[in-house]
Amino acid sequence: MLEINSETKLLGLIGNPVKHSLSPVIHNTAIKVHGLNLVYLALPVEPLYLEAALKGMAAIGFKGFNVTIPHKEAVLPFLDSISSEGKMIGAINTVVINQGKLRGYNTDGIGFIRALEEKQIDPTGMNILILGAGGAAKAVAVALALRGAGSIVIGNRSFSRAQELAEKIAAMGTNASAQPLERLKKAATFSGIDLLVNTTPVGMNPEDRLLIPVEALPRECVVCDLVYGPQKSRLLREAGKGGHTAVDGSAMLLHQGAAAFSLFTGLEPPLAEMRQALHVALCQNM
Numbered sequence: 001m002l003e004i005n006s007e008t009k010l011l012g013l014i015g016n017p018v019k020h021s022l023s024p025v026i027h028n029t030a031i032k033v034h035g036l037n038l039v040y041l042a043l044p045v046e047p048l049y050l051e052a053a054l055k056g057m058a059a060i061g062f063k064g065f066n067v068t069i070p071h072k073e074a075v076l077p078f079l080d081s082i083s084s085e086g087k088m089i090g091a092i093n094t095v096v097i098n099q100g101k102l103r104g105y106n107t108d109g110i111g112f113i114r115a116l117e118e119k120q121i122d123p124t125g126m127n128i129l130i131l132g133a134g135g136a137a138k139a140v141a142v143a144l145a146l147r148g149a150g151s152i153v154i155g156n157r158s159f160s161r162a163q164e165l166a167e168k169i170a171a172m173g174t175n176a177s178a179q180p181l182e183r184l185k186k187a188a189t190f191s192g193i194d195l196l197v198n199t200t201p202v203g204m205n206p207e208d209r210l211l212i213p214v215e216a217l218p219r220e221c222v223v224c225d226l227v228y229g230p231q232k233s234r235l236l237r238e239a240g241k242g243g244h245t246a247v248d249g250s251a252m253l254l255h256q257g258a259a260a261f262s263l264f265t266g267l268e269p270p271l272a273e274m275r276q277a278l279h280v281a282l283c284q285n286m
């Protein structure tokens with residue numbers, strides 16, 4: 001147990017719901033390893049009270065907080081400053097409070113890149129297919145474009161969202177285009193694709209269908225799924241059977257949290273302990 005006393009400072013996660021979040025486990029482990037007088041709490045905040053919650057957190061001396069659905073974009077107007085990556089992505093998952101001023105960051109993209117790096121995967125020059133065009137897709141696409149991706153195709157159920165994201169990526173100088181998910185579902189081949197990233201929640205339930213035919217991917221294509229859990233998603237299971245290198249979302253979750261911890265504290269995140277705590281919590285959530 002962390003020892004809480006009158007000097008204890010606060011960190012937290014705002015969102016709705018936050019009940020099943022693993023961020024408290026990751027951050028409180030890091031806090032304990034460093035022996036800090038800090039505690040990280042999961043704080044459910046209704047959209048109606050977002051502004052009041054942010055003002056309240058600054059007023060009572062929170063050092064910072066993470067932000068999850070549905071507030072990642074909604075917090076933007078209430079921040080005093082935003083990092084360049086946060087501006088490019090257009091969504092925030094980490095806020096640092098310094099002398100009452102709120103500065104927003106997005107660590108999802110760097111979390112994803114570090115998850116690839118752990119597997120010795122360098123996305124520079126790769127031709128990439130991203131499924132989904134929501135908040136996570138934006139963070140991943142921007143991070144990949146910043147890392148020198150060769151080309152990025154966005155496939156999404158709502159085609160207009162795919163187009164919007166492809167335009168954002170093209171404006172960064174990366175070759176980008178949009179495809180309706182329905183068309184990708186029927187594709188016979190995805191020739192030339194080096195990296196597939198599923199950023200939709202499809203795959204969280206064991207009975208979920210595949211969004212695209214995995215057998216149409218080139219054998220050397222790396223397959224990533226942002227979905228995380230004790231069980232591999234159907235996409236990753238099929239990718240494994242097909243001989244693809246497969247990367248699940250747990251390493252991204254770890255690294256986005258680790259990057260946020262560094263921003264909150266200025267300290268090196270204890271990755272081994274955070275990873276172990278995350279693994280245990282994921283198994284308990286089975």
Ligand code: NAP
Nearest residue numbers: 132133134135136137157158161199200201226249252253
């Ligand atoms: P989001 O903003 O709500 O976007 C969801 C995306 O998935 C949209 O593009 C949506 O398409 C698509 N989608 C949803 N249901 C679908 C279905 N049945 N068939 C096809 N497409 C569907 O959510 P998000 O914040 O991007 O999060 C997406 C997933 O990434 C979640 O599972 C989340 O847990 C995971 N995630 C993981 C990490 C990590 O660290 N591993 C970090 C962030 C997010 P439309 O535009 O057509 O609605």
